[in-house]
Amino acid sequence: MSAKHAVLTGEHFMNGDVAAAEGGLAAGCTFFGGYPITPATEVAERMSERLPEVDGIYIQMEDEIASMCAILGAAWGGAKSMTSTSGPGFSLMMENLGLGFMTETPCVLVNVQRGGPSTGLPTLVGQQDIMQARWGSHGDYEVIALAPNSPQECFDLTIEAFNLSEQYRMPVLVMTDEVIGHMTEKVVIPPPEQIRLTPRRYTRRPPAEYVPFATGQDLVPEMIKFGEGYRVHITGLTHDERGYPVINATEQAKLVRRLVDKVRRNAERILRVEEDGTDGAEVVIVCYGITSRVAQMALELARRKRKRVGLMRLVTVWPFPEARIRELARQVRGFVVPEINLGQIVYEVERCAAGQARTLLVPHAGGDVHPPEAILRAIEEVLS
């Protein structure tokens, strides 16, 4: 079969997992290394059916450690690569996710969050890996994490994740959840020519002049494809511009600062939020993923009671919209932060609000979504 089947242009009724797989294919993914795990299995299942149709490769690895390794290797072999997982699998991927940041390897990891810790709730929802996404691998680094709230966004944001991974040369996380992953809704897939793709930043320099980790002003080095004559050392150890290990504080500061700065300096460009009625609001709900849809219902209930409430949805959870929260904190009485965990993003909101506005968590231990009334009560409490 030919590559034209990579983009299933048309209107579909599709679940979020399948849509994420289709998003990957539409972005040009030709390698998936993974290990099935509920509720992310449908991503792998779809890829196992579809990749052979586009001359791609699906490999079911022995575990998630190997899966993450495999997609890093595939990227260096010239492929756009991705994996998907949940819960315990995400934990197992952490070490090699860090290897991805250190080696600046573009790839995409989809985490369909379920309730934890440990094996927790295989078939039920959680949003408990949001801080793990930010800090789960050891060492200093910055991440980009997108949080779709519909199957359509599972498609769109997986493409976006691939683009960001190429732009900044790093693994990018799609942090969806069990409800969005298993929920079925209309997904519109545009024709291929309407899908904007960021190409890999391959070097034009000949092998003799190529310095693997030298960068210009944007701090992102150019890449090569193995097998085309370039001899490059890729390591998880702290390395110099040539890629060779240098174990001292000077090189560490140079490298790690650059890995962090290439995201921080572009944070405003990368981050995306959606706001509904935040101007003039007394309370702003800050939310992401499935909880944003539940919060939307709470918002409507509150507005019916003539409360001035706005909503900010984090499309990118990381980078976090620090400046915007600071700005809102000067205007509102408080923030309400519903999340399906016992407090994660709420600490970011609290940090940015810096005492200027009240911050109220609406916690949920997982397994279900919030009752919209619980969010409404929190809004009323802030206003009381």
Add this chain to the structure above:
Amino acid sequence: MRKEIRITGFGGQGIVLAGYILGKAASVYDQKSATLVQSYGPEARGSACAAQVVIATDKIHYPYVRHQEILAAMSQEGYDSHSGKLEPGGTLLYDRDLVEIIERPPSAALLAGVPATRTAEKLGRRMAANIVMLGFLVGCTRIVKKDAMREAVRTSVPPGTEEFNLTALERGFTYAREAMREHKQTQAKESG
């Protein structure tokens, strides 16, 4: 307009597929919005299974059933656990071969049974009971256009079984016409 529908049965009956076809008919072929969420036990077959479908003319935010206006029960367990939650004025449909109704739930404005499993068996494949039920559901509630349902069935069932499943759907429509005729007669009698 927002309509909330629950289809219940046990794993293996095609409950989730029924929800999928209904949602697809609404959102892809009938210019509406639709969401499907499903719940199932750890075992795929034989355990309780439910599909929640929301169909609306506007954007749907909250995808769960809160006001169960339509319940289609294809197992006794599904009926027993969900019939009490029917909204007043709601529609309760059931597979006559699998569900026994001892007492009419007071909130059901329309209570109607269909021999879905037996009809599918007579057609040759028991698997199509869900499609008969879907035809019955759409015929009784008019929640999506019949043509949209035909298109959704045609594009969702395994290749080679389209005609068979479309026949099952039409049987459902026919049972619905009979059920609605009876329902109207009963209503006329009651109102005197």
